[in-house]
Amino acid sequence: MPEKMKAAVLHAVGDLRYEDVPVPELNPGETLIKVKAAGVCGSDVPRVKKKGTYSFPLIPGHEFAGEISEINSDISTDFKAGDKVAVFPLIPCRKCPYCQIGEYAQCDNYDYLGSRTDGGFAEYITAPIANLVKVPDNVSFEWAAMTEPASVALHALRRSGVDAGDNVVILGAGPIGIILAQWARICGAGRVFVTDIVDEKLSVAKDYGFKNCINSRRNDPVETVIKETGGIGADLCIEAAGTPVTFEQSLRIVRKLGKVVLMGNVSGNVTIPEKTASAILRGQLTIYGTWNSSFTAVPKNEWKTALQFMSSKALDLENLITHRFNLKQAVEVFDMMYKKQEFFNKVMFVF
Ligand SMILES: [Zn+2]
Numbered sequence: 001m002p003e004k005m006k007a008a009v010l011h012a013v014g015d016l017r018y019e020d021v022p023v024p025e026l027n028p029g030e031t032l033i034k035v036k037a038a039g040v041c042g043s044d045v046p047r048v049k050k051k052g053t054y055s056f057p058l059i060p061g062h063e064f065a066g067e068i069s070e071i072n073s074d075i076s077t078d079f080k081a082g083d084k085v086a087v088f089p090l091i092p093c094r095k096c097p098y099c100q101i102g103e104y105a106q107c108d109n110y111d112y113l114g115s116r117t118d119g120g121f122a123e124y125i126t127a128p129i130a131n132l133v134k135v136p137d138n139v140s141f142e143w144a145a146m147t148e149p150a151s152v153a154l155h156a157l158r159r160s161g162v163d164a165g166d167n168v169v170i171l172g173a174g175p176i177g178i179i180l181a182q183w184a185r186i187c188g189a190g191r192v193f194v195t196d197i198v199d200e201k202l203s204v205a206k207d208y209g210f211k212n213c214i215n216s217r218r219n220d221p222v223e224t225v226i227k228e229t230g231g232i233g234a235d236l237c238i239e240a241a242g243t244p245v246t247f248e249q250s251l252r253i254v255r256k257l258g259k260v261v262l263m264g265n266v267s268g269n270v271t272i273p274e275k276t277a278s279a280i281l282r283g284q285l286t287i288y289g290t291w292n293s294s295f296t297a298v299p300k301n302e303w304k305t306a307l308q309f310m311s312s313k314a315l316d317l318e319n320l321i322t323h324r325f326n327l328k329q330a331v332e333v334f335d336m337m338y339k340k341q342e343f344f345n346k347v348m349f350v351f
């Protein structure tokens with residue numbers, strides 16, 4: 001085992017450095033993973049450029065997959081060196097009331113790879129054995145590195161209890177929006193509408209077979225969806241753009257008794273006009289928040305489900321990966337993404 005490794009280390013807000021750091025040491029119950037692919041999450045860009053991580057210095061990156069290189073465990077596990085794994089980045093305390101009911105995303109005292117403790121923008125990372133999930137042979141490391149967004153999207157959709165034939169609107173056609181649209185189709189949705197303000201993103205959605213794409217700069221998405229659904233409105237809307245505008249649209253685009261899932265990380269304050277507020281009440285809308293994903297065996301480990309659907313190709317991630325970089329380009333990559341110098345969907349560091 002080498003003593004040093006390369007990593008992209010955040011030393012302060014905006015101060016990312018590609019440098020040599022020690023290979024992390026293994027505590028009992030942990031594995032050392034050789035990272036093979038690590039995706040840049042939409043949340044990583046503000047994390048590196050504006051908000052910072054929980055402490056410094058810290059290695060960001062919470063969407064990654066790799067190969068087990070060492071295991072430190074006295075008790076036998078299902079995992080062995082050489083196994084291909086994806087890693088649930090949330091490390092729950094396993095003691096608080098929420099952990100006791102398996103709601104790890106609600107844990108009062110959790111750790112998080114890539115924001116609170118070192119993440120995957122490095123050659124090696126340590127992670128608890130309990131956070132690993134095996135990756136099927138026919139799923140690439142790059143796809144496996146997207147198990148996190150795929151599971152987060154599945155979780156959002158499962159929150160709503162989507163039903164066969166439901167007309168679903170996805171607001172926001174970023175990587176998660178397109179994964180959401182695919183899950184909606186897998187779950188038997190009727191029509192799936194996708195909205196965005198960037199044509200390139202909508203054209204990716206079209207390539208995935210979603211014909212009902214609306215550029216909200218040109219056409220009012222609420223009017224369009226209401227018209228297209230015979231004046232009724234959608235059965236379900238998932239807000240995946242995280243803007244005050246789409247937040248408010250999500251509440252007007254669904255029919256009476258409809259459902260809204262709020263998923264996008266909202267930046268800015270949201271103002272709800274009186275008419276919209278009234279429509280929530282009078283239309284008896286159901287509004288769900290969604291956060292993270294489920295990693296319990298029962299009723300469903302969403303990570304395993306996501307990987308199964310990748311394995312069968314029912315969930316297709318290939319066209320979402322627009323950029324592949326070497327980790328040594330990390331500083332330029334974050335500049336490019338922050339300044340939106342070119343169109344990108346999922347940006348991936350490959351090792
Ligand atoms: Zn993410």
Ligand SMILES: [Zn+2]
Pocket residue numbers: 092093094095096097098099100106107108109110
């Ligand atoms: Zn907890």
